[in-house]
Amino acid sequence: MAGHIQDRWYKTTTTGPDNKPVKERSDRYGTGLRYRARYIGPDGTEKSKSFPDGQKRLAEKWLSKTETDMATGQYIDPSAGKTTFRQYAEKWMKTQTTDLTTRESVNVQLQRHAIPYLGSRPLGSFKPEHIRDWLSILERAVPASSYRRVIFSSVSSVLAAAVDDEYLRRNPCQASTVTAPSRSTRRVVPWGTERVFAMRRGLPEEYRPMVDLGGGCGLRQGEIFGLPVDEVGFDSGWVHVAFQVKVAAGRLVFAPPKRQKERDVPLPDSVARALKQHMDMHPPVEVTLPWLRPDGEPVTKRLFFTRPDGEGAVRRTDFNTRFWKPALVSAGLIPNPLPGERHSAAREHGMHALRHFYASVLLDAGENIKALSTYLGHTDPGFTLRVYTHLLPSSEGRTRRAVDKLYDGLAFGPDGPQTAQTL
Numbered sequence: 001m002a003g004h005i006q007d008r009w010y011k012t013t014t015t016g017p018d019n020k021p022v023k024e025r026s027d028r029y030g031t032g033l034r035y036r037a038r039y040i041g042p043d044g045t046e047k048s049k050s051f052p053d054g055q056k057r058l059a060e061k062w063l064s065k066t067e068t069d070m071a072t073g074q075y076i077d078p079s080a081g082k083t084t085f086r087q088y089a090e091k092w093m094k095t096q097t098t099d100l101t102t103r104e105s106v107n108v109q110l111q112r113h114a115i116p117y118l119g120s121r122p123l124g125s126f127k128p129e130h131i132r133d134w135l136s137i138l139e140r141a142v143p144a145s146s147y148r149r150v151i152f153s154s155v156s157s158v159l160a161a162a163v164d165d166e167y168l169r170r171n172p173c174q175a176s177t178v179t180a181p182s183r184s185t186r187r188v189v190p191w192g193t194e195r196v197f198a199m200r201r202g203l204p205e206e207y208r209p210m211v212d213l214g215g216g217c218g219l220r221q222g223e224i225f226g227l228p229v230d231e232v233g234f235d236s237g238w239v240h241v242a243f244q245v246k247v248a249a250g251r252l253v254f255a256p257p258k259r260q261k262e263r264d265v266p267l268p269d270s271v272a273r274a275l276k277q278h279m280d281m282h283p284p285v286e287v288t289l290p291w292l293r294p295d296g297e298p299v300t301k302r303l304f305f306t307r308p309d310g311e312g313a314v315r316r317t318d319f320n321t322r323f324w325k326p327a328l329v330s331a332g333l334i335p336n337p338l339p340g341e342r343h344s345a346a347r348e349h350g351m352h353a354l355r356h357f358y359a360s361v362l363l364d365a366g367e368n369i370k371a372l373s374t375y376l377g378h379t380d381p382g383f384t385l386r387v388y389t390h391l392l393p394s395s396e397g398r399t400r401r402a403v404d405k406l407y408d409g410l411a412f413g414p415d416g417p418q419t420a421q422t423l
Contacts, residue, residue, distance in 0.1 A: 003039025081124020
């Protein structure tokens with residue numbers, strides 16, 4: 001057995017007959033916890049746990065289990081297990097190496113939706129039931145299942161790291177009795193052509209080609225804001241998507257596309273004409289922004305789109321409030337706000353709807369999922385298929401057309417008994 005059990009109610013002296021050890025009551029006799037299980041931990045320091053009178057056998061079992069845990073690699077330092085979720089999560093967030101915007105997003109998720117409920121709980125005390133209880137609270141606080149799934153994933157990542165760092169043995173989020181929030185099952189309903197062009201008409205003239213880039217090339221909003229002139233191949237017929245404008249720590253920065261995935265997208269002639277006309281009326285402006293972080297290296301690019309005063313890159317929140325939502329009103333998608341009120345929320349009618357329109361157009365034209373996934377900048381074609389599979393032409397429709405094509409030009413006479421062959 002690792003270590004030993006100390007009886008704090010008695011002390012051993014050598015004052016008995018023949019100088020033999022004799023047990024005597026200590027000054028602590030009858031008060032406090034009697035037994036103290038002591039051992040040397042893997043870090044070379046002494047650890048202990050106290051037990052009340054009558055529980056010496058329990059102390060021996062605990063000490064024996066501790067020895068087994070150390071031998072099998074399952075040992076958790078008791079002091080580490082006392083670290084709260086808040087303490088560990090805040091430390092974990094400071095050590096993340098993802099891009100600044102992603103770290104800020106995860107920080108918001110944990111600070112708003114996890115730490116207020118789980119923050120004071122010691123890591124060593126976590127059980128699956130605590131995660132189930134928290135998920136039931138989260139369901140009432142966050143209606144969107146897809147966002148609850150993102151928050152759950154962030155909490156699970158924190159607890160997985162705590163397991164790796166030996167603060168707890170198992171990640172309770174991965175228990176069989178814990179069900180992660182489901183993925184969104186709501187189908188994408190792409191805009192029709194009339195709606196897309198209604199939105200185009202509703203924007204200020206200098207921003208209308210944004211709709212062409214979103215609906216005709218599948219670019220994301222930040223990629224449209226950060227599209228430099230030198231990445232558009234008017235002669236080659238391709239757009240190289242390598243930049244976006246995004247917010248990091250409250251400041252605009254240049255950054256690579258989502259998940260660092262640069263790509264080349266076909267440039268339709270109609271979109272090329274719209275961009276050329278735009279350049280004639282609104283010459284591109286040089287914009288300098290730091291790369292990735294507010295303190296990053298400055299990068300200068302000639303952008304198609306800038307702020308109305310031409311003094312810098314377009315900021316997403318400013319554009320959505322001042323231009324995109326009024327266009328939604330003019331297209332009849334959201335109501336006109338009353339004086340002094342803000343526009344209503346319109347998450348499903350954001351600029352991302354233009355990418356869904358682009359995907360629907362390509363699939364309707366017979367483009368394959370792998371090519372569409374590449375043009376949209378998705379990492380996994382399987383993800384593209386899951387999102388847009390319901391937009392694919394139906395297999396039964398293809399079957400009918402294929403068989404009908406075989407019969408084209410064939411003349412059919414009347415059926416009936418009179419046409420039967422004589423056997």
